Amino acid sequence: MTSRFLQELSRRVLVLDGAMGTSIHQRDLDVDRDYCGCENCTDILVRSRPDVIGEIHREFLAAGCDAVETDSFGGARHVLAEFDIGDEAFSLNKMAGEVARAACDRFTTADKPRFAIGSMGPGTKLITLGNIDWTRMFESYREQARGLIAGGVDAFIIETCQDLLQVKCAINAVLAALDERGKSADDVPIMASVTIETTGTMLLGTEIAAAAAALAEYPICSLGLN
Numbered sequence: 001m002t003s004r005f006l007q008e009l010s011r012r013v014l015v016l017d018g019a020m021g022t023s024i025h026q027r028d029l030d031v032d033r034d035y036c037g038c039e040n041c042t043d044i045l046v047r048s049r050p051d052v053i054g055e056i057h058r059e060f061l062a063a064g065c066d067a068v069e070t071d072s073f074g075g076a077r078h079v080l081a082e083f084d085i086g087d088e089a090f091s092l093n094k095m096a097g098e099v100a101r102a103a104c105d106r107f108t109t110a111d112k113p114r115f116a117i118g119s120m121g122p123g124t125k126l127i128t129l130g131n132i133d134w135t136r137m138f139e140s141y142r143e144q145a146r147g148l149i150a151g152g153v154d155a156f157i158i159e160t161c162q163d164l165l166q167v168k169c170a171i172n173a174v175l176a177a178l179d180e181r182g183k184s185a186d187d188v189p190i191m192a193s194v195t196i197e198t199t200g201t202m203l204l205g206t207e208i209a210a211a212a213a214a215l216a217e218y219p220i221c222s223l224g225l226n
Contacts, residue, residue, distance in 0.1 A: 008113065038083040043092055071096050072118065075120070118145070119157055120170055157190075160193060
């Protein structure tokens, strides 16, 4: 059965929230107390300050948003490892999903469901540049997807991608995590977005038409530009 998210998307425009990072940085948070010493690691706040993240979600939903993105943009193990918290990848993503899910459940009505979208960012390492290999990135993203699924997300957004291999790896990892649960992209849809530089291409030179053609074979429900 097609997911409720896809059903709603087929009949109307769905409005997502604004930038989680910007919203977090507007709060008066302490590096040691709130970030647990992991400066700029906003993903850890779902553990240390779920009240703050929940409040941000609720503010966007109260303003009329149909969906909110989880606070998990940098939640892949290979990114969290830079803060020595790589082992928390699954649990942090699960918490991120649960916080967003709780906010959405609070605002959902019979005629206007609200959706929790699992955010997966590009990270700090790219396959094409040789910073990381496919296998390590794949396992890292699959673990992140497992956590977000466990947290109850309605869909995924693999966002602001800079490397075509990175977005392909992330999509395959999400599909693998879904398959482990007997699910597919029809059950928990996948969105993707790529970042286009001022040169008119992705960071590593891929033109948008080429990126769209390369990703057309994947079961994504949308492809956006940043």
